[in-house]
Amino acid sequence: MKPTLETERLVLRPQAESDTVELIAMSMDPEVMQFVGDGAMTLQESEELTLETLEMEGPLGRWIVTERETGLLLGWVVLTHLDDSEDIEVGYGFKVPAWGRGFATEATRRLLRHGFDDLGLPEIVAVSRPENIASHRVLEKAGLRRRGLRDAFGLRDLFYFAARADALVAS
């Protein structure tokens, strides 16, 4: 069971069935999905993904990010295997009206701390489309560093980022 994680403004909790409609709408939104996978998903793809992440048991998976003050769903963050590699990646997506307020960075920092301190992961990585500048900023602000390029999810030359537990503690 994944624990609920808190920050100053946010609550990160395990995905629930009641999140389904909002999560499906997010992965069908062309703006949210502009730099993700093949872009906006169909209803069926979106339903499948939402069910898959709802059913992910164990310590990895998706956390729903809500605003502490209002309880509103702002977005999600995820810790999962990068493709079928041993590497654990961090990922995120937020609703468009929630962009630009530092929420993704705040949630990502908290999830990294959970991954390193509670799960004992030695390293957390991320990949991002070269043109996804906002995402690069989130990763850098959260303490990940560019390590060059990496192919993943059938895409070539994604920007590759990583943070090691010992380096992050020291920084």
Ligand SMILES: CC(C)(COP(=O)(O)OP(=O)(O)OC[C@H]1O[C@@H](n2cnc3c(N)ncnc32)[C@H](O)[C@@H]1OP(=O)(O)O)[C@@H](O)C(=O)NCCC(=O)NCCS
């Ligand atoms: C990427 C995303 C999560 C960022 O969320 P957010 O809550 O707005 O992020 P933050 O506010 O924490 O930080 C965003 C940073 O990017 C910067 N930024 C945003 N758009 C930018 C742009 N077009 N060019 C340069 N910088 C940009 C912001 O200024 C901010 O940096 P700053 O704090 O140094 O000013 C959000 O845009 C999103 O959900 N995008 C769609 C899903 C996605 O692409 N996920 C990542 C897949 S790899």
